[in-house]
Each structure stands twice: as structure tokens, then as C-alpha cells.
Amino acid sequence: MTDGDDDVPLILTWDDASSGLLEEDENGVGNYDIVNNVVIPAPGAADPRGQNSLRQSWEMNYQEAAIYLQEGENNDKFFTHPRNAQVLSAYLFAHNHLFYVMELLTAVLLMLLSLSEAPAVPFLRLDVYVHATLELLALVLVAFELCMKLRWLGFHTFIRHKRTMVKTCVLFIQFIEAIVVLVRQTSHLRVTRALRPIFLVDCRYCGAVRRNLRQIFQSLPPFIDILLLLLFFMVIFAILGFCLFSANTADNYFRTLEDSIVSLFVLLTTANFPDVMMPAYSKSRWSCIFFIVYLSIELYFIMNLLLAVVFDTFNGVEKMKFKSLLLHKRSAIEHAFQLLVSRQRPGGVSLKQFDGLMRFYHPRMTARDRFLTFKALNQSGATMLSLEDFYKFYEVIGLKWKAKRIGEHWFDDFPRTAFLIFKGINLLVKSKAFQYAMYLVVAINGIWILVETNTFHDGVSWNRDVPFSYIIFLTIYGTEVLLKIAGLGLMTYFSSGWNLFDFSVTVFAFLGLIALAFDMEPFYFIVVLRPLQLLRLFKIKQRYRNVLDTMFELFPRMASLGLTLIIFYYSFAIVGMEFFAGVVYPNCCNNSTVADSYRQINVTVGNQTKLEEGYYYLNNFNNILSSFVTLFELTVVNNWYITMEGVTSQTTHWSRLYFMTFYIVTMVVMTIIVAFILDAFVFRMNYSRKNREPLGDPEDEKGIVFETEVSQTEAVHTLDLYKHTFGVTNLSSLQDMCVALERSGHSSLVFLGRRSRTKSDLSMKMYEEEIQEWYEEYSRTNLQTDETFHRDLDSPEASATDSIN
């Protein structure tokens, strides 16, 4: 492995870099010509440049390559790529975790402000000048961030970037409003606060939310088409219903056409069924046909059609997104590769260049890991990485490297007696009998809990004293955990998610026991988590393991969908608070049809008197937390019309628009969520069917594993290289590796790189054949534009990616 110290980069990055390296050119008599930023040596000329400027230009190249790779990873468009050294500093300023965290915190702060702004959550109320000042502060921070972005993007790109422009406008409005609030010392009707989530959505860390929103918007056109069909049938049936039932004076649901439409809209959600049918049904039994036909068409057919259309769109979009992301990454890798190869050897990237790249790309990666990653990429065993090797960059970059333990058990080095004891424990905990015995214990525990709980009819005293059974079962579980840890070793034990679950439930149960023993009121909830132990029973069956595994795999995506929903909630909550804060209270809606649900007075029924409690006044928009709960109730849909009618009776009937809009919006989001879960599971099942492996295969659970063997001579040589040639200072990791190699007494050590399997890995395997086609198609389009490849950042495939991002 020889790294010529005088290698010259094939391409010189950033226009002004040439001034440092190729100053001779300015005199017109240099040894290089620069054509299209590619350095072409004048024939027969030597390399007369200083080592320093050469090193500097390599560093520049490393940095730009790292930026390309980051852009590829984050799916950033290439047209926002920094084009020269001035822009670079702004780019670097705006692209590090400190900046991202600041961005996120400002956005979260802005959103949290609504907890304290009137109508505030009681115990978080702040004075107007406090929250307005906080808001101004946050907005100034946002403005600062935007300025940084402006510096980096340049004015031209900045104003063409839609999301940023929207953000700027919103910022401007919020700024003015915040100042107005400060001046007037009181909040006015600030519906624009509903736009605050835009700042959050624009955060670097909220890419998943942006992707969800995009997916929602992409599903909208077909969705709206079917929605129109739905509403059309609703109106037709409303007219029919009005004609048929308005003659019945006992029927409040169809008195006017508006009543009729509202009733059928609510019926769409089934929330007023069968009440809406009852007055008509009691008059004529045949009237039920109207409702049955309506529900069959609308609820059971068109609603499912909505799901089908969204599911179909979703399916297509998922695949297209994967494709464009894949090609975008490939393009990023190609850009980076061009920057890393030297003029002398344009076909490959040497370890030195790779190491330089990684120092920019992953500054915290140790020298050893950089070396191992290079080896993992270097499948062919040559000294250089070819472009083909380099294409695998994103697959190996997330690997966590660890030396493979040579011994089988953690206690291999123990003395003979101890070894035998631990070996015995190891065999025990690995045995089927032990597992099934534990299942049996859990099952008995489950039945015990059920029976025990069933005997406590008063429900108050039961959790004051520690039941005997509790201690017994807990002892068994505790022993099991200890045995398993002893038998498998701490690392192996905790590498399984199920063991982690066992462990935490048992620890929680112990904490609960302590809470019980010391009578600590606020920790009682821990005791109550006891039945979660029973969840372990689901390990028995393969299908459940798969379902739960898939659940964990889906979790990040689910969380981002949840966040998306919360963003919608937030906007609706703000609007709700501005218009409906304080409008419902006990006994408020006596002139509406839902008065009962808000009534809290003594009622005489026959000759009995009792307190009738209608709790619906609790479903209000009095502060943002209450609003969220109310909106969740509206999402669940059941009885949502009671809240709607309550609010409507206290305001105008236009309020219904708010509730109906909310219903439709949540319907879209919920349909997307259903489509997502459906797609994810069907994909998983197809995947395991296609690859003919049982779901949740043990090998599958381990994620992606790469193996790399390092011999002793190689290690020493690499250490030398790093020390003397690369000029890297922090080499402790490499030295450790050499020491470990010496100590082990073997001539080589195997290192394992692991990472968890992502959806992208599954997709790679699922679309294997199509991916080849895409690559071919991509390189065909690429060849056509290859003349301008090196700086052509708006090439077709890049813009295709852009449209997705």
C-alpha cells in the first residue's frame, strides 16, 4: 500500500482553490491547463508545487466530497451545494448539530409558548410581556438562522426555495404580531399562531415529518376525487332524507336541509347511529331501508374506496421515493469519488484519501474504524477502492466495529470450577425446558392476577399491602434474570430486545415492591404495570414475535406519523382556542339537542331525585392541553357531534365548519396511517415470502453484519502509515488494535461491523431486479450528460430527486 505523497487531485474543488495550487496558471505559463475544472497536466511537465498547497487542496476536496455524501444521505438537492469557499463557511455554519439543535429548540420553544399564552394552562400562565418577549427572542433566532441560510444559498436560490420563502413570510407576520402584542400588552385574535409548526417542520431533524406531509399531499388529488363522490352522495341523500322525513315533527334530524346535511355528515362517521334513524323508524319500519342503503354505500363502500385509492397511491409513492433516493445517493457517491481520485490514479480511492474524507464526514470516528470501514468497502482486496466498491459507501458507513470474541462464553477465562458452574447455568437458561417453565410461571401469574383482581371488589384497599403472591413471583422473575445474566453474560443478555423487556419489567416490579413497602403514594402506578409481565407469553408463538418485531421496526416511522398528526392538532388547537375558548361550561347548552351531556343538576325522574352528571363541558378548548384531548376525542369520532353541537349552540352554526374540516383532515391522516401500517406489514410478509425465510429468522434479528480480518503485519503497517504519512495525531484506537493483536497471540483478528436492518435494506432486497434496471437507465441518462458531468448539478437525475425531496 503506497500512497504517493505527491498525488494531485483529478479535480480541484471550488473555483478559488486553483489560485492556491496553480498560481503559475495566472502567468499563463503553468504546467497545467484547467478545462472544465479538470486539471490536465501540460505534457511532460514535472510537479513543481509546494507540499503545503497540495495538502490544502486535498483537504478542500475531502471536505467537498464529505458534503456531497452528506447531501446524498440527507437527500439534499445538489443545487444547494456550496459552490465556492465563501459560501462554504456559511454552509458549514448551518450544517452542524449545534445549529440543528438550536433550530429545533427555537421551533419547540415557539410551539410551547402557546401553553403560556392566554388562554393558558393554569399553572403555566405567564404575563403578556414575558411570553411576548420570549416569542420575539425566538423569532430573532429564527431570523438569524434564515440569514445564515441566505448567505449559504445566495439570494437567487433562496427566493426560489418555496419552503424557505413560506417560512420567511410566516416569520415576518409573527414578528409584527409579537411586537403588536408587546405594545398593546394584550393578545389579540392570533390565528396565525396556527402557522408556528412551519418552523418545526423546516427543522433538519424533522425530515421524516416533511416526508409524511409530502406523502399526504401526494395522496390528496385522488383522495379529493373520492371525497367529492362521498359528499355528493351525502347531499343527494340529504335531499332525499329531507323530502322523506321532514314531515315527521318528532324528527329533529331532518327538519331543514341544513339539519339533514349535518345529520348525514355525522352519520357518515356513524356517531349518531342509530339515534338518527329512530324517530323515522318508530313511525314507519320501512324507513330503515334509507339508512341501511346510505350506510352501505357511503360507509362500507366509498370509505373503503378511499382507503384503496390512498393505499394504491401510497404503494407507488413508496417505491418511487426509494428509487429516487437510491439514485440520488449513487449520484452523490459519484461526485465524491471524482473529488477523491488523484490525477495519477484516476481509477481508485486510496486509504489516505478515504481517511481524509472520513475525518470530515464522521469527525468522531476513530482511526481504527476508518481503516476497518475502508477494508469493508474494499471487497476486491486491491489497494484502491474502485467506483464499484465505493457505491457501497452508505451500506457500510453506519457499521459499529467490534473485535470478534474468540471464546464462546464470557466466562471462558474463569478457573475450572467456576467455568463448570457457569457452563451449567448457561446450558440451563438455554434449554427449552427452562423457557417453558418460565412461560408456565408467567401464565400462572396471569391467572393469579386475574383471580386476585377479581376478588377485590372495593378496589381501594387492595394496593396498600404487599400480596404474598407478588413477592413469590417477583423472586422467581428476579432469579431468572440473574441466572440468565450469569449464564449468557451481560452483553449477550442485553443484546436481545426481549431480555431487555424482561429486565425492565422485573426492575419496575421491584421498584413497585419498594414503593409498596415504603408506602410511597406517587409510585403506585408502577405496581399497576405488573400485568405487563404477561406480555412475555407472546414470545411463544412465531407470529407474535414477528408482529412485535415489525412493530419495533415501524416505531420510528410511526413516531414521525404521530408527530405529523400532532402538528395538525396544534394548528387546529390554536384555531379552536382563538374561537371557542371558554364557550362551553356546565349547564351551558340548554337550548341545544345535546343539553343532557352538559347538564349537571338534580333531575327528578318519576319520584326519584338524583344528580345527573354530563361531563362534556370538559371537552373544551380552554387551553392547549384540553384542546389536544378534545381533538383526540374528535379523532376517535364517537360522539364527536356532542362537542360540535355544544360549541355550535354557544357560537354560530359556522363553527360546524371547523369540526367538519377537522374530521376530513384527520380522515386523510388516519387513512394514510392505515395505508402505511397495511403497506409495511404486507411488505414485510411479501419480503419474507420472497426470500423464503421465516419471518423473524434468528439471523434476521441480528441486522446487517460485515466481517473483516486484520493481520498483525497489516495492523502495524497501517499504524505506520497513519503516523508518518497521513499526519493523523489521534491514533490510540489503532494502537489498541495492535496491542490487542499481539496479546491475543493469533496472527490475525476478525472484526465484526454491525448495524440494525432498515427498511431501505429490505427494499434493496425486495426490488433487487428492478434496482439493476434503474441503475442501467440512470447510467444511460448519465452518459448523455457526461460531458458536463463534473459541475452539472442540475442534471436530469438530480432534478428528479429534487422533485421528490
Add this chain to the structure above:
Amino acid sequence: MTDGDDDVPLILTWDDASSGLLEEDENGVGNYDIVNNVVIPAPGAADPRGQNSLRQSWEMNYQEAAIYLQEGENNDKFFTHPRNAQVLSAYLFAHNHLFYVMELLTAVLLMLLSLSEAPAVPFLRLDVYVHATLELLALVLVAFELCMKLRWLGFHTFIRHKRTMVKTCVLFIQFIEAIVVLVRQTSHLRVTRALRPIFLVDCRYCGAVRRNLRQIFQSLPPFIDILLLLLFFMVIFAILGFCLFSANTADNYFRTLEDSIVSLFVLLTTANFPDVMMPAYSKSRWSCIFFIVYLSIELYFIMNLLLAVVFDTFNGVEKMKFKSLLLHKRSAIEHAFQLLVSRQRPGGVSLKQFDGLMRFYHPRMTARDRFLTFKALNQSGATMLSLEDFYKFYEVIGLKWKAKRIGEHWFDDFPRTAFLIFKGINLLVKSKAFQYAMYLVVAINGIWILVETNTFHDGVSWNRDVPFSYIIFLTIYGTEVLLKIAGLGLMTYFSSGWNLFDFSVTVFAFLGLIALAFDMEPFYFIVVLRPLQLLRLFKIKQRYRNVLDTMFELFPRMASLGLTLIIFYYSFAIVGMEFFAGVVYPNCCNNSTVADSYRQINVTVGNQTKLEEGYYYLNNFNNILSSFVTLFELTVVNNWYITMEGVTSQTTHWSRLYFMTFYIVTMVVMTIIVAFILDAFVFRMNYSRKNREPLGDPEDEKGIVFETEVSQTEAVHTLDLYKHTFGVTNLSSLQDMCVALERSGHSSLVFLGRRSRTKSDLSMKMYEEEIQEWYEEYSRTNLQTDETFHRDLDSPEASATDSIN
């Protein structure tokens, strides 16, 4: 085309057929050997047999071939194929539409009896001896049908056929019970009536229902797994909920563990949300977390998981079903082919044999159509159908043949002036402008109806006098219909479903007008259908046309799913009636939590007195019609717990089991329905994407079309053939064809065979590549068992089919 009159069948069907044809063999000196039922002529021998016995054996072969093809079409297992002439007569008796109709009517009669049995629908009540006698009669008929089946299947097959055995047992029980009822002259607790739908399910015409049931049962195992997960979480949360909330005395939902479980079961259906949360929420705002987590896990995650699992199973089953049906048909075709070829020419089926087959297979098909179908099959143009040709049998058999009109318009033969007028009308109605003008009229009509309806606030008087607008719009629509019929001709007009819809809506509107004019009370409902005109607006957009077209395509399948649901309803209704008839009535449930919904008394609220009307007593099981409506309400789920609690408070708390079971059963059926709709639409969309045709392509709408050209000489020759050789008597259709050919003055006529496109056609195109693989795989398995092919009816592919059927 020469059909040797003395062709001998390659195979002789039915064991005893040999006795007629090959009597020489009985003397041991015949010219044929029979090996494995294949006639092998003794070398060099002439054909000394009588024409009559030859014809007779051909007829036998035609009949058996027709039976094979019918079995293929109906997906009947081959092991029930009649094996000899004795069985044949029983088979023929049990396989004709008269028998099927009798079967169906008996089953329907049995089911309808529950309308008249106590608790009966008031105006249909019959005396015990009347309905018991009717039941006995019907049961005797069923017994007779079973006897026929026994004769055909033979005792051995009969008792191995599960469905038939179940039917027999049910019949036996019903018989005894009916006699007991007759003797005691009063109905006892007859829960077994819930088994009556078995007779319906077993009907020949209810094959689709059987298929649905099978699909439901196939989806059950994974469904139950996930259901257990669902219930498990429910129980865990019930224990948690009991621990957390039972201390709150105001909270009725979590007082005991049973309450807790029931509350959370109902919450699973969202029916008691947010009420179930309110008492806890009013005490501590944090308690909402419990409910949000519960609903998120159960409703939004696991319920969707259920759908995903069922959808996935459904997908797989649909494909497997299609595959096995396809191979079963192929196998049937091969069996039939072997029976139709002659010893002299074993490679092909001649027109004579085909004609003979068709006379058995489709007795009502005209000679002309038989001839045209033969020509449609005969792609190669040879005189014989090869096996390859014959494989297309099922594709051409449903074609309706019609001579292609040579002229473009129906008025081509009219005198010049009339022709020009009609041509003008034709151009007018085909013009875009005319179409859009009509859309505009419909839109205006829609707005008009909305505005008009909105102004009628009393809602009573409006439909007494004919509004002026009504007459105007109706005149426009009427004119449109007349113009279109004049311009396109009656046939072309009615060949489009949309025109048919236009026509019927307009005719209904006219009937409504007449009803209005003559003040016929019972026909007012027709007037009310007026807004359906607006549906025509959806023709504008392609997507809607597709949706509505797909809807029509799905209709038969949907109907069978509906019927399946009704069968479940029926069983549950019987059980409900037996246990809960008459238990709820106004003011019945005063000691339950849902007393309000059943209360019908004056209530004093504050200082007002009003009649509080709880209509829920109408949701009862007092007769089968009420039960059906109640069950539909339970299916819609909203507020179902009111019915449950009402009934429970009047009976025991075990009644809840009935309602919960019903919920779970409908959940299964509903999930299947959703999965079906999802699958059907996604399939359609994939199909049109794969075939790169826009959905609802004009050509697509026409269905499947075959073209066949018949020349004059061919026609005459065929007529001769039929007359003199085949001995077919009813030849008017062929004669008509000859006459038409002569009259047209052309040397040949083109005939078009049309049928509508079925799901099977779409599947054929979708799985094109896989089908080839299946065929190859099939013929490979077939070759292995080919030695015993001709009579080996339990061959592997047949049993594979059997397991699906």
C-alpha cells in the same frame, strides 16, 4: 370438411357402453380389444358394427364430455363424476335447473318460515300446525334431494363428503324437532333453527356464498392470532384500569374487573368514548393518557394489523384459487377432448363431435351459434380442433353471436331526406358540445333542487303540487333521451350502461310526474329519486367512470358477500329471538346505566316538564325483521352497548357473550369485505397500469369480442352437413344465416361474439407469465400420471383442486 360417419370414439364412456357397441367381444372373437377402456382395433379388421350402436356410443361420449366441461366450469370435484350409466340418470336428475330451483326454493322456504313462526312478524303470523306442516314438507323435499344425491354419489362417496354429511345431520335434527312441534302444537326453544342457512349454502346457485365462507375460514387462523393479541392487551388494560380508577366512586365503568373488561371491550369499538373517560378525566387530567394509549395500541395499531393480515391472506388465497380453478378447467377440457376424438383421427375434434357436445352442454344454443363457436375456437383454420384450440373452450363458450352490421347507422336504409335528418341528429348527440350542454343542464338542475329544497322549511306541502322547474328539466331530459335514441338507434343506445341509467332515471321521473299529477300517495317516493339525475355529472371525470364501472364489475361479488352476511345475520337473529324476544320495551331497563335510552315518560328538568323519548326499545329481537335491523345497528357498532346493556339488564350478564360474539363475527366478515374491496380496486389499478391502458378504455368497456367470418359457400355447406350428416332437426338459425348472406349480396358475413369481461379475464392477463409456469408445472405432474390418465379421477391436480373447492 368431411366427417366420416363411421368414426369410432377413441374412448368408450361408461363401463356398460361396451356392451352395446362391442358385443362381439363377449364372444371373444371381436375386432377390438379394450385396454383400460381405450378401444384398440384388432389389426387389419374392418368395421362391422351397426350405425345405431355407434351413434349411441357417440351420444354417450358427448354427454360425458359435456358433464366434464360442466364440472370444470362449476369447479366440481372429479371424484363425484358419474362412473356408469346407472349413476348417470341420478346425476342428470340432480343436475338441471329445475332441480336446482327446487333446492333453492326449499331452502328459502325453510328460512322464510321464521317470519311466521313465533315470535312472528305480526301480519305474517301462522298457526303452529300450518308452519310446522310447511316445515315438514320442506324437510321431506330436502330429504328427497339428499336421496337423489346419495344415488348419484354412491354411499361411499356420500358419507365422505363433509358438507353433505353435516346437512344430513341438521336435516335429521330439524325433522325430529318439527315433529315434536307438531305433536306439542307449540314451539319449544329451537336454537337449531339457526342452522337452517346450511340448506341454502348447500344450494348449487349459492356457490359464491360457499366460496366466501371458505375464504373467511381460511383467513381465520391468522385472524384469531391477532385477535388474541387484541384481547390480551384488553385484559391487561382492564386490570390496569381497574387498579387505577376503581377508587373513584363516581366512575361506573371500572367498578369491578368485569365492568372494566366490558368497558374496554366496548371502547375497542369506540362506542362509549369519550364517556368512559369522562369520570376519570374529571378527577385527574392525566388519566386521559391511559385511554389515549389504549386506543392507539388497540384501535389504531392492532385493528389495522388485523386488516393487514386478512388482506395478505386474502391476496394469496385469491391467486391460489384462480390458479387451481384454471388448472381444474384445463383438466376438464382434457378429459372432454379425449372423449370427443375418434380412433381414426385422435388429434382433433371435428365439427360433428363439437356439435354433439354442445347439444348436451348448452341445449338451448342454436345450430348457427354452435357452428360459430366452433369457428371461433378453430384459430388454425384446420377442419379439426386441436387440444390447443380446445383449451380456449371456456373463453368462447359464453359469447353471444350477432352478425356485424355492414352499415354504420341503423337508418342507413332510410330515404335520403330522412337519412340526412337522422344523420344530423346522430352528429349532434355525438358532439362534445351536446354532452357538455347536458352536463350544464344537470348541474343547473342540481343547484336548482338544492335551492328549492332549502326554501321548503315546513317540508310537508312541497311535494303536493308539481313545481314548474320539474316539468322544464324533465322535458329537457326527455328530449335528450329521444334524440339519443333517434340518433344512435335503440340497440346502440341501450348497449351503454350509462344510457340505460339515464333512461331509467328519466322514466322514473316521468312516472313521478304522473304520480304527482294524479295524486297517487304511495308513489311519492319516485319523485324523491329526482336528485339521482345528478349522478350523471360523474360521467365527466375519467376516475369516476372507472370507480363506477368497477363498482358494477364488483356488484355480483358484493352481492354474494352481502348474502353471506345475511346468513350470519339469520343465525344470530334466530338465537337472539329465542333468548331475547320481548325482553325490552319502553321504560324497561330502569336499573341499568342506559335507562335513559329506553325511557318514555315525562321528565322534570329544572322547572320544565317534557316528554323524554328513548327509542331504543325499538331495537329488539321481537321478530326476525326487527332482529335484522337490530343486528345491522350492532354491525355499525355505534351505541351498540346501549342495546347490549338494555338486554343484559333484563336477562343475565351472560347475554353480553351473544353481543360480543356477534361483534367479533361481524368484525371478521367486515374485515373480509374491506380486504375484498381493497384487493379488487388495487388489482384493477395495477391491471390498467401493467397493461398501459387508461382505466375504462372504450375498448375495455365493450368486454371480450371475437370475430368470425363466414363465407356463402361455407354456410351452405354447413347447412348441408347439419341436415344430412348430423341429423339435427332444428336448423332455422342456420337457414336464416344463409338467407341473410344471400340477401346482403356480399360473399361473406362477419359475426361478432361478445361477452362482458370478468375478473377471470383480468386475472388471465395479470398473471400471464405465471400462468405459463403453472401450465408447465401442471403438464409435468400430468405426464407422470399419464398412464392412468383416462380414468384416474383422483389425480394430483384434481385433488389440489378439491382442497380449494
